Amino acid sequence: MSTTTSHSPESEGAPEAGGARSARLIHNEATTEIPVHLLFRDDPEPVSVPLAPAVVGRRRGTGEQPRVPRRPAAPVPARPAPEVDPELVERPARVLPGGVGVLAGACGVAGCALTSWWAGAVPPPALDALGLPWSAGAGFGPAQWAAYAGAGALGLFGFGGLARGRTGRAWVLGLFGRYRGTVRRTGLLWVNPLVLRRRVDVRLRHWRSEPLSAVDANGVALRVVVLVVWRVKDTARATLGIEDHESYLRDCVEAALSRAPVEGPAVKGGAAASRSAVGDVLTRLVAEDTAPVGVEVFSVQPVRIEYAPEVAAVMHRRRIAALDAQNRATALTSVVDSVEDTVTRLTMRGLVELDDYERKALVKDLTVAFCAGRGDASP
Template sequence: MSTTSSTNPDTRPPAAPEPEGAAEAGQRSVRLIRNEATTEIPVHLLFRDDLDPAPVAARPAVAGRRPGTGERPRTRRPTAARARPVPGVDPELAERPARVLPGAAGVAAGACGAAGCAVTSWWAGAVPPLASEALGLPAYTGSGLGPAQWAAYAAAGALALFGFGGLARGRTGRAWVLGLFGRYRGTVRRTGLMWVNPLLLRRRVDVRLRHWRSEPMPAADGNGVDLRAVTLVVWRVRDTARATLGVEDHETYLRECVEAALARVPVEPLGTVRSAADVAGETLTRLVAADTAPVGLEVFSVRPVRVEYAPEVAAEMHRRRIAALDAAQRASVLMSVVDSVEDTVTRLTMRGLVELDDHERKVLVKDLTVAFCAGRGETGA
């Protein structure tokens, strides 16, 4: 039959001749293909003629990346650096916007409450006839103040108080920290007329860029001499929740941080070494910014604007400075006199105006030195 002949394996078309060495390859172990990104894959899985291959246990295709493949390494997403925890400050405390409504909602609610009170008064007959005619209301004697009228009064009055009592005006550079029963409920940084829940406690915070000129604080120079430094701090409140609720008073905390930084950084009196003063200012800024960042303060600069010696050492250091300046001035004058004498003697000798032996040269040098020193003393040089 035709069906049997079609299925007979002897009637299949001749297969393509196998390449040389295929028999030997079949006797060897199965070849494997190795790749940096995959595991070992048998060759017979890639080149097979079976229509119904035997099931093969699945293995993970990707095992990992090896260095040196030329591929771009995977980079992790940068995570925000967490602020250093401070004792007594809730690490989860962070500023978030509070829920407020436009001021029109509060005005509308207050107006509705006031209108309800007026209608309730007319209903109770408490509105005089002349007032009813002026308001365009029909004359109504009313049924008196009963439980229903008092309930309507209470509801309308509460609505009016709740509507008008929640109106607030936001200003640029100011924020409100809201709290309810000791719990932080959000921060309001909006401007203009708005409605805030009147049950919430409001704390006003100044978020503008501010500068603070400190009082004279104790400091020391590189040699340990006591100084008094006045610093100018430029700062602002970055996180209102931590600045208000994290510490008792963030301005006092900032002052204490500046004083602690001055105790660690040596400063120099202004006017002596300017570069040292700049380095001290940069160091102070870095230290104070690191100390105040966990409580929501952002410090831009801490610069010493006046550095003086402490009263107990001011007189002695003043005498030392004067003595040092006097010695430097004397050395400068002496060097100038010596240069002038040398130049004069050299010119006289080189031009042949005088012929001097060693003794005469010493006498001439001595006389010229006395003359030049006396002349500079008279002129005040």
């Protein structure tokens, strides 16, 4: 009797050496390659076999794509908050009431006039007209020139430092490149004329952007117009900590739109709630980016969302096709309900007695009639 021994394909071409078993392998999509002789060892020591998924190719004969194990998403590290220069913190500047400047300027003008009378530079007709006593005049000596200089400097400082503070406007003062404070007071004020003044608008402002690029959750290109409500909270940081806080605000809005997905204009149901949620996310992102530069953002809301020009035609056709399919499904459901209601009423009231064949014929005729009626009424 001859015994036929079957050999697996894996064992062919692998001759046994020295009486050892052939290194046949078992392949499985959920395991790594496991030598067969490890599964039938005589020694009792346990063998640790890694069972992690390690499929790198297609399954033979099935054409099935390999299943890649999902790795947990790595946590996004929190961005460190930028350090703020302690010198760039808004503080009130030292100013005086405007009446002090007017008084100082008037004293300077009066001192110049008195010095001119002392030097004899005022003509007699002018003295007679003003009712002043005539003076022989001491001439222009060092004392007269010193009096002129002092009175002129007093007049220039008095009138040159006058300023008018307006509601919603502030001045950022700097002297020799150093921040000296912020003036938020209103009315007539006297500010040191040697300091550099920068006017800042601190009112509540809004900015309506031009169409900005964005994407939805599926990666479709969009154009979004947002309305930003903001104001300058810290004038020192907004003016001295950055070159242009308005341009920086625009850049922050564009960066937030690139990070937050926006729902497209064809979102199904809950469009208002979806836009409100997107606005909350944009407000939080922009507020976090602009807080270090002294800009306070209250709201960033999308007011218009449309598809980008390169995908607008395709999305419009897709939207029309979806609406057409929805209308067809609604019409079919209505017809089926009408046919069912008609047949049920006829049979329950005993008007007709139908067997299965007659029932099917009646349902067919009613369906055709209702569909034809809807087709005639639709135009």
